[in-house]
Amino acid sequence: MGQKALKRFLKGAAGVRTWLLTVLSIIGVAMLASVAAQAAPPVARIVDVRIGGDGKATRVVVESDAPLSYHVFLLAAGSHRVVIDLPRVRWSIAGLTSEAGSGKGKGVISGYRYAQNTATTSRLVLDLSKPALVARDYALAPKDGGGKHQLVFDLEPATAEQFAQAAIGDMSGPKPVTHQTSRKPLIVIDPGHGGKDPGASSKGGLHEKDITLAAALALRDQLLATERYDVALTRSTDVFIELEDRVTKARNLGADLFIALHADAGPKPATSGASVYTLSPEGEKRIDGARKKNDWILDVEVDSKRPEEVKQILADLVQRETKNQSAKFAAMVADGLTKSGWPILENTHRKKSLFVLLSPDVPAALLEMGFMTNDSDVTALTSEAKRKKLVRTVADAIDAFFDGQAQVLAAR
Numbered sequence: 149m150g151q152k153a154l155k156r157f158l159k160g161a162a163g164v165r166t167w168l169l170t171v172l173s174i175i176g177v178a179m180l181a182s183v184a185a186q187a188a189p190p191v192a193r194i195v196d197v198r199i200g201g202d203g204k205a206t207r208v209v210v211e212s213d214a215p216l217s218y219h220v221f222l223l224a225a226g227s228h229r230v231v232i233d234l235p236r237v238r239w240s241i242a243g244l245t246s247e248a249g250s251g252k253g254k255g256v257i258s259g260y261r262y263a264q265n266t267a268t269t270s271r272l273v274l275d276l277s278k279p280a281l282v283a284r285d286y287a288l289a290p291k292d293g294g295g296k297h298q299l300v301f302d303l304e305p306a307t308a309e310q311f312a313q314a315a316i317g318d319m320s321g322p323k324p325v326t327h328q329t330s331r332k333p334l335i336v337i338d339p340g341h342g343g344k345d346p347g348a349s350s351k352g353g354l355h356e357k358d359i360t361l362a363a364a365l366a367l368r369d370q371l372l373a374t375e376r377y378d379v380a381l382t383r384s385t386d387v388f389i390e391l392e393d394r395v396t397k398a399r400n401l402g403a404d405l406f407i408a409l410h411a412d413a414g415p416k417p418a419t420s421g422a423s424v425y426t427l428s429p430e431g432e433k434r435i436d437g438a439r440k441k442n443d444w445i446l447d448v449e450v451d452s453k454r455p456e457e458v459k460q461i462l463a464d465l466v467q468r469e470t471k472n473q474s475a476k477f478a479a480m481v482a483d484g485l486t487k488s489g490w491p492i493l494e495n496t497h498r499k500k501s502l503f504v505l506l507s508p509d510v511p512a513a514l515l516e517m518g519f520m521t522n523d524s525d526v527t528a529l530t531s532e533a534k535r536k537k538l539v540r541t542v543a544d545a546i547d548a549f550f551d552g553q554a555q556v557l558a559a560r
């Protein structure tokens with residue numbers, strides 16, 4: 149897309165939209181620099197490891213004098229551990245040795261250990277007193293002038309089973325993006341909401357966050373059963389995760405496809421059905437379902453108050469083929485749902501804010517599976533049989549999407 153077309157897109161998108169998809173606020177965080185440092189000399193000095201919190205939430209802050217890339221994952225063998233791999237660093241923590249050492253823990257962390265791991269990497273191991281998941285992890289640059297770079301890890305207690313799942317799936321956080329052709333495509337499923345954010349609620353007091361998690365777990369099982377994919381969830385328990393963290397996670401994991409699951413709320417109890425969203429290449433184009441009247445709309449509203457550089461980032465994004473891929477996938481989901489007889493949303497003329505979880509290099513779509521405010525939708529969404537049918541349809545669409553990609557690659 150040229151600059152002119154782009155401007156038209158940005159302008160047009162800001163105009164007559166009835167659906168509002170706000171994406172810009174999350175892009176900045178997705179852009180967090182990840183500094184690859186492979187050289188053997190230390191790239192930074194770790195000056196402090198601070199651990200705070202209680203049995204409910206434990207925060208680990210790793211302070212360094214230079215920015216650091218990192219890879220966090222869970223190890224279940226023997227005992228419960230959280231492992232943070234870093235490029236080679238110099239350990240310079242007051243009162244502790246510089247080569248390899250250990251310190252005291254707090255909350256769910258009984259203690260920590262550090263050492264050089266390989267010629268080019270250093271490792272920080274958090275020993276857990278009980279199973280816990282990394283609910284959030286992010287890097288912070290120093291606030292204006294001076295200050296230290298920080299890596300922040302928030303741990304929340306989990307069951308042993310949840311820990312084992314996460315350890316196997318390695319969904320705990322960023323790792324270097326790899327593009328090996330031999331690996332299986334990685335599907336990242338994002339169950340909407342969670343923890344303190346219940347999402348929409350039904351008359352009977354059911355929460356969207358539980359519906360989305362159940363569907364995500366069912367979809368994961370369905371996908372793993374095909375043995376075609378690796379699957380990671382942005383959350384596999386009832387925890388709150390910031391939108392930007394979900395996106396960052398998908399991106400850092402090197403996701404090949406990102407699918408967010410939600411359930412809608414409407415002003416009228418009669419409003420029902422599923423809908424699929426993504427960013428369309430033209431910002432205007434509808435994704436046609438099998439039925440002509442369906443408005444599978446993917447609209448973007450660009451907030452004109454946003455700073456210019458953010459617009460520029462968006463400009464870069466919309467040029468990418470990712471958008472085409474996202475639209476293609478969304479169309480396949482829409483098509484599958486229609487054919488399977490799943491109820492589809494017909495009326496789109498309502499205003500609502502939606503966050504599309506967008507990463508510039510990951511095809512992404514958001515599926516509103518139905519309405520929490522509609523009785524028959526809730527019945528369908530809480531029925532295990534129907535949920536299975538729904539995720540089967542989505543899994544089929546994912547198959548079709550990657551079949552199509554394989555054909556494209558074969559034709560090259």
Ligand SMILES: [Zn+2]
Nearest residue numbers: 340347410411
């Ligand atoms: Zn939602």
